[in-house]
Amino acid sequence: MKTGFFWDEKCFWHGGGNYAFTQPVGGNVQPYASGGLPEDPETKRRLKNLIDVTGLAKELLCQSAEPASMQDLRRVHPDSYLTAFKNMSDTGGGELGLRAPFGQGGYEIAALSAGLVKGALFSVLAGDCQNAYALSRPPGHHCLPDFPNGFCLLSNIAIAVEAAFAQGLTSRVAIVDWDVHHGNGTEAVFYDRDDVLTISIHQENNYPLDTGAAVDCGSGDGVGYNMNIPLPPGAGHATYLETMQRLVLPALDNFAPDVIIIACGYDAAAIDPLSRMMATAQTFQDMTGMVMTAAEELCDGRLVMAHEGGYSEIYVPFCGHAILTQMSGSDIEADGPFADTFEIRQPNARVQAFYSSIIDDYVELFGF
Numbered sequence: 205m206k207t208g209f210f211w212d213e214k215c216f217w218h219g220g221g222n223y224a225f226t227q228p229v230g231g232n233v234q235p236y237a238s239g240g241l242p243e244d245p246e247t248k249r250r251l252k253n254l255i256d257v258t259g260l261a262k263e264l265l266c267q268s269a270e271p272a273s274m275q276d277l278r279r280v281h282p283d284s285y286l287t288a289f290k291n292m293s294d295t296g297g298g299e300l301g302l303r304a305p306f307g308q309g310g311y312e313i314a315a316l317s318a319g320l321v322k323g324a325l326f327s328v329l330a331g332d333c334q335n336a337y338a339l340s341r342p343p344g345h346h347c348l349p350d351f352p353n354g355f356c357l358l359s360n361i362a363i364a365v366e367a368a369f370a371q372g373l374t375s376r377v378a379i380v381d382w383d384v385h386h387g388n389g390t391e392a393v394f395y396d397r398d399d400v401l402t403i404s405i406h407q408e409n410n411y412p413l414d415t416g417a418a419v420d421c422g423s424g425d426g427v428g429y430n431m432n433i434p435l436p437p438g439a440g441h442a443t444y445l446e447t448m449q450r451l452v453l454p455a456l457d458n459f460a461p462d463v464i465i466i467a468c469g470y471d472a473a474a475i476d477p478l479s480r481m482m483a484t485a486q487t488f489q490d491m492t493g494m495v496m497t498a499a500e501e502l503c504d505g506r507l508v509m510a511h512e513g514g515y516s517e518i519y520v521p522f523c524g525h526a527i528l529t530q531m532s533g534s535d536i537e538a539d540g541p542f543a544d545t546f547e548i549r550q551p552n553a554r555v556q557a558f559y560s561s562i563i564d565d566y567v568e569l570f571g572f
Contacts, residue, residue, distance in 0.1 A: 207532040208327045208336030209264040210320040211252055215341040216245035218313045219297065220355070221305025225477070243355040247470075247520040248341050248511065254521040260528060260536045265333060269323025271315040272363050276322065279366035280359050280393055285350045289314075289357065301352035306342070314342055314357040321510045322364040328506050329373040329463060335496070335507040335531050337468075343512040345387040345467045346412070354385065354411060361465055361510050362393040365400065375399060378461035380452060381406070382444075382491065383469025383512040384479040386416030386432065390467065396424040401431070401459040405447055407472070407479050408434035418569060431455055433566060435559070437480035440550045441487045443559040444472070448494050450563055454572045456498050463506040464499050466492075470514025470523040474546045477515050484546045485519070489526035496530065507531070 220243055222229045229235045255261040277286055285300075292298045293311035306314070317340040324336035344360030346353050361379060368374045379394075381387035381404040394400040406416055422430040433451055435443060456464065470488065472481040492509075499507045509527065514520040522540035529537060551559065 205332070205334040206263070206265040207528065208324055208333035209255075209261070209266045209339070209528070210269055210324045210336060211266065211339040212268040212316055212320060214313055215317050215320070215339070216249050218245065218310060218342050219307030220244060221297070221299065221307065223305060226303055243342070243513070243515065245341065246517045247514055248339055250517055251521040251524040252339060254525050254538055255528060258525065258536050258538050260525065260532070260534055260538075263532055263534050263536070264528065267323075269319045271312065272318035272322055272358070272367070276318070276363050276367045277315065277358065279370065280362045281349050289352075302354070304347070304352035304355055304357055306357060310357065317342055318344065318358045318360045318363045321360040321508075322367050324508050324510070325364045325368055325463070325465065326373065328508050329368060334505050335499075335509075337509040337528060337531065338511060340511050343469075344510070345381055345383060345390045345512050346385070347389040348392050355513070356389060359389050359393055361390055361467060365465070369399075374462040376460070376462045377401070377465060378456055378459055378463075379403065379465045379467060380456075380495065381467035381469075381512070382472065383467055384472040384476070384481055385411040385469070385513060386434075387467055388412050388415040391415070391430055394426065395422055395430055396426040398425045398429050401429050401455065401461065403431045403433070403452055403455060405433045405435065405444070405452070407481055408436055410479060418566060431570065435481070435562065438482055438551060438555070439559055440482040441484055442550065442556055443563070444483055444487050445490055445494070446560060446563055448491050450567055451570065451572060453494060453498055455570070456502060460502055462503050463508065464495060464503065465508045465510060466495060467512050468509040468527065469512035470516075470520045473514065473516060473519050473523055474542070474549065475516050475519050478513070482546070482550060484543065485523045485526040485540060486543070488523045489530045492527045492530040
């Protein structure tokens with residue numbers, strides 16, 4: 205079976221408002237020459253362009269999907285929030301939360317973005333695709349049920365998971381979030397649940413500043429089913445792979461999910477403007493390979509990637525292409541001009557030992 209690739213041109217038309225970097229324009233904050241958030245369409249559009257140019261797209265099952273329905277949205281978000289979002293969207297756009305502005309029609313585009321993730325998940329659960337990638341925009345992992353933040357307007361993955369539960373397509377889902385920012389929204393939806401395992405690997409004290417601590421492990425029935433792995437800046441390639449090997453894979457093995465979903469942000473990459481983590485395209489490809497092996501052993505290979513952050517127009521396409529090459533088993537590579545320079549900038553042995561000691565502490569904390 206082919207790898208599914210879910211995308212839609214309309215998602216590139218989401219408008220991020222009058223921001224520069226992550227601050228509203230005004231006072232001493234001058235507008236960008238291009239006039240928008242770092243969460244602009246070009247990182248995603250250039251990924252799609254790159255897989256077209258290399259020919260990888262021809263090896264994927266490329267398609268769109270229906271927007272998430274109102275019933276889908278209501279399983280996660282209250283009517284009060286959806287009504288306020290729709291009304292503001294219809295009257296020109298604005299901002300309902302924190303750093304999550306949108307333009308006219310933003311509600312419909314956000315519902316389409318959630319629908320792409322739902323479509324990818326349903327295609328994998330139905331056996332139409334072995335695995336699938338959703339090029340979803342706007343992203344979703346920061347959106348709380350009633351409060352959008354961090355560029356996220358709807359909780360895309362949670363909406364897809366709840367729709368699959370409602371139709372009896374799955375009963376046990378693992379979500380691994382390797383976006384560089386803590387997946388606080390996804391965590392909040394499932395924090396007291398034992399049918400969804402949520403794991404977030406993120407840069408410590410980046411965004412949000414008040415969530416993502418390693419000791420936050422769930423509540424009620426969900427105790428032990430939420431796992432936060434904050435890493436200091438500069439962690440790099442080897443630390444990410446060690447984190448996967450020693451923490452993420454054992455957690456997946458213990459949980460034994462029906463399907464694995466990755467909240468796939470690329471903002472841990474070496475030249476991302478919103479992080480300092482030094483991951484590379486090879487990092488993302490290797491982590492994907494590790495999760496694919498786990499999925500083969502645990503859930504017949506069922507794996508879904510939902511695009512989240514990543515703000516380097518230059519490098520995100522190469523990271524995404526590397527993941528899609530791995531997912532599809534293709535031999536089409538997109539060699540970027542960055543590998544050598546990023547490799548020489550990785551932590552040295554002395555610094556790497558420090559990062560390994562932090563992982564040692566987490567192994568003890570989580571009981572692996």
